[in-house]
Amino acid sequence: MSLLEVRDLYANAGDKPILKGLSLTIGAGQVHAIMGPNGSGKSTLAYVLAGKPGYTVTSGEVLFDGKDLLAMEAQKRACAGLFLAFQYPVEIPGVSNMEFLRTAAEARARALDAEPPSAVDLIRRLRAISNELGMNPDFLKRGVNEGFSGGEKKRNEILQMSFLEPRLAVLDETDSGLDIDALRIVGEGVTRYLKAHPDSSVLLITHYQRLLDHIVPDVVHVLANGSIVESGDRTLALKLEAQGYAWLDAG
Amino acid sequence: MANKTIEQRLTHEYTAGFVSAIEADTFPPGLSEDVVRAISTRKNEPAWLTQWRLRAFAYWQAMPKPEWAHLHFPPIDFQSISYYSAPKSQADGPRSLEDVDPELLRTYEKLGIPLHERAALAGVVPDPLLPSRPDVAVDAVFDSVSIATTFKDRLAEAGVVFCPLSEAVHTHPELVQKYLGSVVPQRDNFYAALNSAVFSDGSFVYIPLGVRCPMELSTYFRINARNTGQFERTLIIADRGAYVSYLEGCTAPMRDENQLHAAVVELVALEDAQIKYSTVQNWYPGDAQGRGGIYNFVTKRGTCLGDRARISWTQVETGSAITWKYPSVILRGNDSVGEFYSVALTNNYQQADTGTKMIHLGRNTRSTIVSKGISAGHSQNSYRGLVRISPTAVGARNHTQCDSLLLGRTCGANTFPYIESSNPTATVEHEATTTRVSDEQLFLCAQRGIDAEKAVSMIVNGFCRDVFRELPMEFAVEAGKLLEVSLEGAVG
Numbered sequence: 001m002s003l004l005e006v007r008d009l010y011a012n013a014g015d016k017p018i019l020k021g022l023s024l025t026i027g028a029g030q031v032h033a034i035m036g037p038n039g040s041g042k043s044t045l046a047y048v049l050a051g052k053p054g055y056t057v058t059s060g061e062v063l064f065d066g067k068d069l070l071a072m073e074a075q076k077r078a079c080a081g082l083f084l085a086f087q088y089p090v091e092i093p094g095v096s097n098m099e100f101l102r103t104a105a106e107a108r109a110r111a112l113d114a115e116p117p118s119a120v121d122l123i124r125r126l127r128a129i130s131n132e133l134g135m136n137p138d139f140l141k142r143g144v145n146e147g148f149s150g151g152e153k154k155r156n157e158i159l160q161m162s163f164l165e166p167r168l169a170v171l172d173e174t175d176s177g178l179d180i181d182a183l184r185i186v187g188e189g190v191t192r193y194l195k196a197h198p199d200s201s202v203l204l205i206t207h208y209q210r211l212l213d214h215i216v217p218d219v220v221h222v223l224a225n226g227s228i229v230e231s232g233d234r235t236l237a238l239k240l241e242a243q244g245y246a247w248l249d250a251g
Numbered sequence: 252m253a254n255k256t257i258e259q260r261l262t263h264e265y266t267a268g269f270v271s272a273i274e275a276d277t278f279p280p281g282l283s284e285d286v287v288r289a290i291s292t293r294k295n296e297p298a299w300l301t302q303w304r305l306r307a308f309a310y311w312q313a314m315p316k317p318e319w320a321h322l323h324f325p326p327i328d329f330q331s332i333s334y335y336s337a338p339k340s341q342a343d344g345p346r347s348l349e350d351v352d353p354e355l356l357r358t359y360e361k362l363g364i365p366l367h368e369r370a371a372l373a374g375v376v377p378d379p380l381l382p383s384r385p386d387v388a389v390d391a392v393f394d395s396v397s398i399a400t401t402f403k404d405r406l407a408e409a410g411v412v413f414c415p416l417s418e419a420v421h422t423h424p425e426l427v428q429k430y431l432g433s434v435v436p437q438r439d440n441f442y443a444a445l446n447s448a449v450f451s452d453g454s455f456v457y458i459p460l461g462v463r464c465p466m467e468l469s470t471y472f473r474i475n476a477r478n479t480g481q482f483e484r485t486l487i488i489a490d491r492g493a494y495v496s497y498l499e500g501c502t503a504p505m506r507d508e509n510q511l512h513a514a515v516v517e518l519v520a521l522e523d524a525q526i527k528y529s530t531v532q533n534w535y536p537g538d539a540q541g542r543g544g545i546y547n548f549v550t551k552r553g554t555c556l557g558d559r560a561r562i563s564w565t566q567v568e569t570g571s572a573i574t575w576k577y578p579s580v581i582l583r584g585n586d587s588v589g590e591f592y593s594v595a596l597t598n599n600y601q602q603a604d605t606g607t608k609m610i611h612l613g614r615n616t617r618s619t620i621v622s623k624g625i626s627a628g629h630s631q632n633s634y635r636g637l638v639r640i641s642p643t644a645v646g647a648r649n650h651t652q653c654d655s656l657l658l659g660r661t662c663g664a665n666t667f668p669y670i671e672s673s674n675p676t677a678t679v680e681h682e683a684t685t686t687r688v689s690d691e692q693l694f695l696c697a698q699r700g701i702d703a704e705k706a707v708s709m710i711v712n713g714f715c716r717d718v719f720r721e722l723p724m725e726f727a728v729e730a731g732k733l734l735e736v737s738l739e740g741a742v743g
Contacts, residue, residue: 050698053690074697084698090691094713103709104699111700143713144695160699 003028003201004168009060011048018044020226026201033204036223037245042205046172050084051077079111081167085157085174092144100144101163129162133189150177158189170203175211187214209241267502271358271475277336282329287448290335294417307437307447314441320604321633321665322573332511334449336479387467388413390454392483409465412457416484419455426457430488434517434554442513442548446482453483458493467723469498480511489524496527498726501534507543514549522557529722531730534570541600544572551578555587563590565721567730579608582616589618592718597630606636611644620651623715626662633665638679640672647677655685656714708735
């Protein structure tokens with residue numbers, strides 16, 4: 001059974017129709033990349049999947065692990081294993097990363113009727129993950145995204161992903177604003193995560209091929225005007241990089 | 252979305268609102284010279300103190316009520332209040348813990364304030380991330396009298412005096428006579444004059460020369476009797492080079508009518524002394540419709556008498572229907588330091604007008620003000636602060652940071668900063684911000700699995716972090732939990 005199944009999805013951002021009959025199937029353990037020009041609906045897809053208020057589905061359905069994803073509240077979707085790495089992560093001043101993730105871990109444990117992790121385990125895991133991502137452990141004491149550089153914010157998203165261990169991670173332009181070194185670290189972080197969690201899947205939303213040098217996708221899709229117009233293997237991304245999106249219109 | 256859900260959460264759960272069945276010796280309502288004399292007689296006070304009270308009463312009768320605050324409430328009928336109420340079992344004053352009425356002990360236990368000498372402030376789940384809790388000495392004041400003070404022996408070994416003020420009048424008359432009213436004069440303001448006339452119990456602390464008080468001291472104030480005002484008075488003196496950290500907590504039963512609390516706190520720090528005074532104020536705030544609640548009119552002031560003295564006020568104000576309170580520091584000694592860290596949270600129909608005054612007199616005096624106001628429901632939350640640099644305060648410095656967080660659209664936040672600088676060498680800085688909990692923040696939390704209620708309390712706690720880190724550890728945890736309770740109903 002596939003992990004995510006999006007069937008003929010129509011959705012609005014506010015009052016504006018953005019997604020127009022989008023279908024997408026992602027199997028467990030797969031990496032899919034969605035590319036497409038500005039305004040094609042990439043971020044809307046990410047928000048609709050995560051359940052952001054202000055985005056409404058007008059028709060179609062989404063199954064996550066066989067369950068009706070659209071019937072769940074955003075928080076339930078997160079607890080069910082759907083993670084969104086934000087394009088523009090917001091700050092929560094005064095709430096340390098440690099405290100934030102501890103609260104998240106406790107909330108998930110409550111939702112899943114599980115034991116919350118002990119404080120000691122939590123700290124140990126977070127230190128290990130921040131080390132892998134080349135982040136100073138002091139980072140954990142700083143406020144969530146408070147005064148972070150663009151690159152730090154993106155790395156922080158990957159840290160949260162690695163800690164929360166989602167079934168499906170949607171990375172919304174995680175590569176934007178990263179320099180070459182940061183891009184490599186983020187790419188390695190995601191690859192390491194997938195290696196350790198072979199059943200987890202990733203949906204990469206990106207403008208550029210370069211992230212795909214670090215995270216190799218199984219399938220590449222092209223999103224244009226609210227639906228997927230082309231799917232293929234990695235070579236599709238290279239073609240897009242070389243030729244742009246115009247050839248798609250030309251048929 | 253955020254504001255709608257926040258509003259849905261605005262139903263307040265006040266856990267300290269029970270009434271204890273205690274037989275009390277309560278004066279009939281009304282205030283006159285006779286009542287002032289009767290209080291003094293009941294406390295067996297020396298003649299000088301009776302006269303002192305009567306002078307204050309005369310001043311009070313001639314004084315106007317302060318009407319400049321951003322507060323709206325019907326006039327208080329001072330003749331409808333009882334000015335003295337004491338549990339009958341305490342008629343002979345506090346004795347040993349064994350003699351305290353078990354019903355009183357149960358009251359404090361229910362509030363999480365055990366009056367035994369094993370643990371300190373309870374109601375806090377041990378947290379493996381925090382070090383184990385140190386001992387805290389507690390003075391428990393119930394309506395008009397102190398019913399017990401713990402750890403007296405251990406404190407006495409260090410030479411520290413920690414007892415009810417009514418006891419200190421007899422055991423340390425020279426100190427009381429010298430300092431009572433020296434920081435907050437009887438005529439200071441309407442409520443201070445009233446307090447000076449009718450004050451009942453509060454704590455007295457004296458830390459001798461060079462002594463670092465071996466544990467935190469705390470006083471827990473409880474109003475229980477109906478139609479009774481609480482007028483406690485606290486006096487803390489830190490002699491040269493001494494250090495003390497003092498905590499204060501307050502609660503009251505839920506009642507439909509308003510009750511008056513008009514306290515005075517005076518702090519005196521001599522040369523190189525340091526006083527850290529922390530308050531968690533959780534008087535009954537009234538119900539969701541604004542019925543009932545405590546009117547909290549309090550005058551708190553400290554004076555840095557000697558050079559390099561340091562006074563620090565930290566307050567977490569979540570209770571009371573009305574809060575009128577400006578813990579201040581007079582920086583008399585050269586190089587002395589004054590600090591004010593405040594979190595004021597108002598919900599439903601609560602009103603708070605609170606802040607500080609930093610009066611710079613000495614050379615190179617420094618003051619820091621950090622104020623965090625959180626408004627929800629239909630509440631009004633005002634910061635009012637004065638920084639005065641006198642001509643003698645060469646090189647004085649002040650930094651003020653004043654932040655407001657709004658939850659919902661029906662509440663108000665105001666900032667009234669007053670700066671008076673009469674010395675060109677002084678530096679005065681003022682920063683202010685007003686923010687809301689954003690939909691983006693709530694969505695980030697939801698996406699990580701955190702429900703809206705928890706998210707708001709976490710965001711509010713983060714907003715207050717600069718103040719909470721000034722609180723003693725066990726109080727910081729308690730304050731965080733209190734905010735969570737006070738915000739209950741702010742999100743659905």
